[in-house]
Amino acid sequence: MTNQNVVASDPKSGIGLKITVMLPNSSIFSPAAGAPGRYFSPKKVLKRLETTTDGAGTKINAWVDSMRDSSPTRVKSSASTLSETEEQRSWIALHPSALGKFEEIVKASKGKKIVMFLDYDGTLAPIVSDPDQAFMTNEMREAVRDIARYFPTAIVTGRCRDKVFSFVQLAGLYYAASHGMDIKGPPKKRKYKKGNQGVLFQPASEFLPMIDEVYKTLLEKTKSIPGALVENNKFCLSVHFRCVDEKRWGGLIEQVRLVLNQYPKLKLTQGRKVLEIRPTIKWDKGRALVFLLEALGYANSKDVLPIYIGDDRTDEDAFKVLRDRGQGFGILVSKTPKETNASYSLQEPSEVKDFLRRLVEWKRLCLRPQC
Numbered sequence: 001m002t003n004q005n006v007v008a009s010d011p012k013s014g015i016g017l018k019i020t021v022m023l024p025n026s027s028i029f030s031p032a033a034g035a036p037g038r039y040f041s042p043k044k045v046l047k048r049l050e051t052t053t054d055g056a057g058t059k060i061n062a063w064v065d066s067m068r069d070s071s072p073t074r075v076k077s078s079a080s081t082l083s084e085t086e087e088q089r090s091w092i093a094l095h096p097s098a099l100g101k102f103e104e105i106v107k108a109s110k111g112k113k114i115v116m117f118l119d120y121d122g123t124l125a126p127i128v129s130d131p132d133q134a135f136m137t138n139e140m141r142e143a144v145r146d147i148a149r150y151f152p153t154a155i156v157t158g159r160c161r162d163k164v165f166s167f168v169q170l171a172g173l174y175y176a177a178s179h180g181m182d183i184k185g186p187p188k189k190r191k192y193k194k195g196n197q198g199v200l201f202q203p204a205s206e207f208l209p210m211i212d213e214v215y216k217t218l219l220e221k222t223k224s225i226p227g228a229l230v231e232n233n234k235f236c237l238s239v240h241f242r243c244v245d246e247k248r249w250g251g252l253i254e255q256v257r258l259v260l261n262q263y264p265k266l267k268l269t270q271g272r273k274v275l276e277i278r279p280t281i282k283w284d285k286g287r288a289l290v291f292l293l294e295a296l297g298y299a300n301s302k303d304v305l306p307i308y309i310g311d312d313r314t315d316e317d318a319f320k321v322l323r324d325r326g327q328g329f330g331i332l333v334s335k336t337p338k339e340t341n342a343s344y345s346l347q348e349p350s351e352v353k354d355f356l357r358r359l360v361e362w363k364r365l366c367l368r369p370q371c
């Protein structure tokens, strides 16, 4: 257990109260309580302190609260002092539209090679309730294909590689699937050894049998929960709760936690209405981005401008890498203010498509002889 500061605002007086509460230590996943700048009503704080626990002592209610927040964590500044519009305005000032600041972005790329990193769900394709139906539009496919003609481009996704390829259907890209644990380059690259069919890195291969076993167990354990869906992403698993009645979220997380208690080498994280199970190895989308930059010959290079576009909590690892390196830009796809390490924002996949098209147009103009 650790002490954490939670700021709760009294609904009547509107006064913010700073309360120190004990929260479970979790190397697996820290529910959002106590995150900087987050505000909770006293009722919500008390709810968090309820003592429903699973076998590992983790508070189920804290998980359910966190599941409600979804991904990434919504910014909730003091509701009593800031209206939603003001909140939106101050967030946009910090994370302006990448379309509005397009000139600023391309100016920063002067003398540098742009490398594009694109998340899939929520970025290239809109969020839908059935994960098997998350198709991207043909217009988006064309925009990605054009982008990849001018700039090295990688799809960085939690999905398994075959699945995301069946959606994207573009061969000339890098694919960093299963949250970056399955990285493959374009097929005809001679740069990589013959025979490896373009596979560059699979840091979690030893976990395959375990992931498969947990997949089967979770299918069994969750089958009585209507709407619950377990997706096998090869090196990781997704347990979807988008179609599960909120009253049953507690039961679902309890089942998942009970199974995972038997597998200390797996960890649980959270995405958009999804629980994600992954090996505890130190690998994420941020590390995959660094790996790909190195594979492309840009290790420690100042001549590169990586641009990463994503919408999810897992994309924050990549945004953070860019921020820490002071290199390139993260662009968060979100309509609402969220805690993020991204520099810019776009509202939805259609804006992502517009941004990609503008980059292509700009590059074509630059390649003209008079430019």
Ligand SMILES: O=P(O)(O)OC[C@H]1O[C@H](O[C@H]2O[C@H](CO)[C@@H](O)[C@H](O)[C@H]2O)[C@H](O)[C@@H](O)[C@@H]1O
Pocket (backbone or CB within 6 Å): 119, 120, 121, 122, 126, 127, 128, 129, 130, 131, 132, 134, 156, 157, 158, 159, 231, 233, 238, 240, 242, 271, 272, 273, 274, 276, 312, 314
């Ligand atoms: O890294 P990503 O490409 O963003 O993948 C993250 C997860 O995306 C998918 O789930 C999300 O999209 C679904 C379809 O729109 C939606 O139903 C679900 O609620 C979202 O969480 C995918 O199904 C997961 O396996 C990925 O981990």
